[in-house]
Amino acid sequence: MNFKKTKIPLYIVATLLFGLKTYIVYRFLFSIELENSMQEFILFVNPFISAFLVFAISVWFKKEARQMKFIRYSALIGTIIIYFNLVFYRSFTDFITVPQLFQASNMGDLGGSILTLTKPYDILLIVDVLFIWYLSRKKTEVMTVNYPRNGKVFALAMSLMLLAGNFFLAEMERPQLFTRAFDREYIVKNIGLFNYHIYDIALHSKVKSQSVFADGNELPEIKNFIKTEVKSEEKSEMFAVAKDKNVIFISAESVQNFVINNKVNGEEITPFLNSLVKDEDTYYFDNFYHQTGQGKTSDSEFVMENSLYPLPSGAVFFTHGQNEYNALPKLLNQEGYYTSVLHANNKSFWNRDQMYDSLGYDHFYGEEAYEATEENSIGWGLKDKPFFEQSIKYLQAMDKPFYSKFITLTNHFPFDISKDDRSIEPYNSNSNTLNNYFPTVRYTDEAIEKFFQQLKDNGLYEDSIIIIMGDHYGISESHNKAMSQYLGKEEITPYDHIQLQEVPFFIHIPNNGNGKTMSQVAGQIDIKPTLLSLLGIKAENDIQFGNRLFIEDRKGYIAFRNGDYASEKYISTNDTCYNRLTGEVLSQAEEQDDEPSVEQDNPCTEISDQVNEELQYSDDIVYGDLFRFVNFDEK
Ligand code: GP9
Ligand code: MN
Numbered sequence: 001m002n003f004k005k006t007k008i009p010l011y012i013v014a015t016l017l018f019g020l021k022t023y024i025v026y027r028f029l030f031s032i033e034l035e036n037s038m039q040e041f042i043l044f045v046n047p048f049i050s051a052f053l054v055f056a057i058s059v060w061f062k063k064e065a066r067q068m069k070f071i072r073y074s075a076l077i078g079t080i081i082i083y084f085n086l087v088f089y090r091s092f093t094d095f096i097t098v099p100q101l102f103q104a105s106n107m108g109d110l111g112g113s114i115l116t117l118t119k120p121y122d123i124l125l126i127v128d129v130l131f132i133w134y135l136s137r138k139k140t141e142v143m144t145v146n147y148p149r150n151g152k153v154f155a156l157a158m159s160l161m162l163l164a165g166n167f168f169l170a171e172m173e174r175p176q177l178f179t180r181a182f183d184r185e186y187i188v189k190n191i192g193l194f195n196y197h198i199y200d201i202a203l204h205s206k207v208k209s210q211s212v213f214a215d216g217n218e219l220p221e222i223k224n225f226i227k228t229e230v231k232s233e234e235k236s237e238m239f240a241v242a243k244d245k246n247v248i249f250i251s252a253e254s255v256q257n258f259v260i261n262n263k264v265n266g267e268e269i270t271p272f273l274n275s276l277v278k279d280e281d282t283y284y285f286d287n288f289y290h291q292t293g294q295g296k297t298s299d300s301e302f303v304m305e306n307s308l309y310p311l312p313s314g315a316v317f318f319t320h321g322q323n324e325y326n327a328l329p330k331l332l333n334q335e336g337y338y339t340s341v342l343h344a345n346n347k348s349f350w351n352r353d354q355m356y357d358s359l360g361y362d363h364f365y366g367e368e369a370y371e372a373t374e375e376n377s378i379g380w381g382l383k384d385k386p387f388f389e390q391s392i393k394y395l396q397a398m399d400k401p402f403y404s405k406f407i408t409l410t411n412h413f414p415f416d417i418s419k420d421d422r423s424i425e426p427y428n429s430n431s432n433t434l435n436n437y438f439p440t441v442r443y444t445d446e447a448i449e450k451f452f453q454q455l456k457d458n459g460l461y462e463d464s465i466i467i468i469m470g471d472h473y474g475i476s477e478s479h480n481k482a483m484s485q486y487l488g489k490e491e492i493t494p495y496d497h498i499q500l501q502e503v504p505f506f507i508h509i510p511n512n513g514n515g516k517t518m519s520q521v522a523g524q525i526d527i528k529p530t531l532l533s534l535l536g537i538k539a540e541n542d543i544q545f546g547n548r549l550f551i552e553d554r555k556g557y558i559a560f561r562n563g564d565y566a567s568e569k570y571i572s573t574n575d576t577c578y579n580r581l582t583g584e585v586l587s588q589a590e591e592q593d594d595e596p597s598v599e600q601d602n603p604c605t606e607i608s609d610q611v612n613e614e615l616q617y618s619d620d621i622v623y624g625d626l627f628r629f630v631n632f633d634e635k
């Protein structure tokens with residue numbers, strides 16, 4: 001490149017000024033949590049990269065005036081975007097999303113309070129814009145560039161390389177940042193506000209385009225399937241046993257069923273949950289599976305409250321938070337329940353703030369409803385014991401009956417716990433994850449025990465039923481070696497892997513007296529119909545894929561998101577059909593000459609076909625947002 005005079009191109013100056021401003025805003029005006037120096041670094045570089053990406057486009061304009069105009073207006077529009085996000089953030093502790101932009105009520109509220117949400121120093125946001133504006137008008141001579149073609153291509157290549165570098169760092173810091181998409185704050189933190197908006201627009205255009213052609217004519221077929229294959233007319237003896245009782249639902253983070261009635265280093269892992277197994281007021285399901293996909297906790301919430309399946313990829317909470325649902329909180333609201341979620345984490349995590357509105361929740365007690373200090377927090381935040389303790393006052397103040405969902409946090413990967421909180425010692429294997437899992441599971445067990453006591457002490461126990469569910473696995477396949485050592489097995493086979501997807505499920509009904517262990521195959525999909533039945537709510541028009549757990553006439557299988565399943569007789573996984581009770585291989589697809597052989601007499605095939613049909617129908621409902629065409633109140 002030949003430059004006649006030394007020039008400082010405006011697009012570079014603008015990049016530095018605007019980038020610096022954006023960084024200051026991220027760092028000091030949004031409260032973005034930074035956990036390590038890598039995150040600090042990414043947050044520092046991404047504003048400059050984003051700014052360069054836009055301003056460098058200017059080199060393609062031939063006319064000086066056009067170049068300057070482009071830079072001026074880009075800086076102005078960028079600043080307006082920052083400002084609106086800032087105002088929105090001050091009100092919702094979240095970043096603007098496309099659907100929120102079109103949600104009149106949200107924006108209406110904001111419009112009214114925009115002045116109160118603006119701080120005097122916000123005016124400083126315009127300083128760099130004014131300066132860029134000034135330079136672009138007065139110093140055109142030195143500021144414009146007139147690159148030959150290869151110079152322009154160089155600027156473009158540079159932009160793309162920087163962007164790729166940014167994405168690479170982000171992916172390293174947060175694997176599956178985009179496919180799992182768990183939190184807007186993470187996305188903004190890693191790729192910046194502007195790239196986040198582009199991502200958000202792309203996501204919602206995709207979601208919209210999938211639902212825009214749906215017109216509800218798929219519904220009769222789906223309803224017919226549910227009528228013939230899923231629902232049952234059988235009366236349940238348990239119908240209405242908990243009528244008008246409060247429902248306290250505990251989603252126990254990462255607690256798997258293998259810890260129940262099991263020991264580590266000779267010590268019981270979950271003495272309290274074990275005592276519930278024997279308790280006469282408790283129904284314990286010992287063949288109960290989680291059915292989550294990539295959306296982890298949020299998927300488990302979705303399955304259990306809708307009795308629909310999560311999605312094959314991504315988290316449905318994130319991608320379809322604006323759909324219409326006929327969820328448990330909504331149905332309970334109609335019956336006069338006050339519905340809420342209590343979870344001491346940031347509200348935008350898993351897009352919960354939006355999704356909980358769509359599910360019909362009255363209130364979400366998030367991070368800010370709790371007092372978290374350095375002493376009472378660990379890992380992901382507030383520890384489970386103070387979490388339950390601080391929640392009691394909210395339960396006391398609630399209108400009765402209430403439905404309250406508690407989501408615990410301490411037993412989350414990487415299973416951190418301080419020595420003081422540790423009642424049992426870690427296991428000893430090559431996996432620190434598995435080793436540390438046991439003491440944190442025990443901590444959660446103790447937290448739940450204390451919570452039972454607090455409910456009793458505060459007069460909340462007698463009128464409530466308490467449900468405890470493990471949300472999903474805590475120990476992934478990568479720890480199979482350590483797991484086989486712990487379980488005393490030679491290896492973890494695909495059959496064992498499916499059995500390890502069992503999570504504990506308890507229904508505790510004070511003064512019931514008939515509690516027992518129930519061993520039918522059950523899963524999170526069954527919770528909604530079961531709970532409605534216990535509360536004496538019929539919801540006859542509901543469209544859902546689960547069964548009531550206290551009747552005999554059931555589907556008899558639990559489908560997993562990938563098409564595997566566990567039925568009363570079989571487990572189907574990895575192209576193999578197993579006897580569920582013995583683990584014996586009944587049929588295996590053999591691959592010969594790269595062609596799968598025709599399977600003969602595979603006893604698993606029949607249910608497999610039905611599982612796939614069912615998953616497809618559930619996906620049709622979610623992708624097509626089909627419930628907008630259903631009137632669930634119709635008699
Ligand atoms: C986050 C908590 C954990 O709020 O629910 O989510 P997970 O990583 O288990 O899905
Ligand atoms: Mn979880």
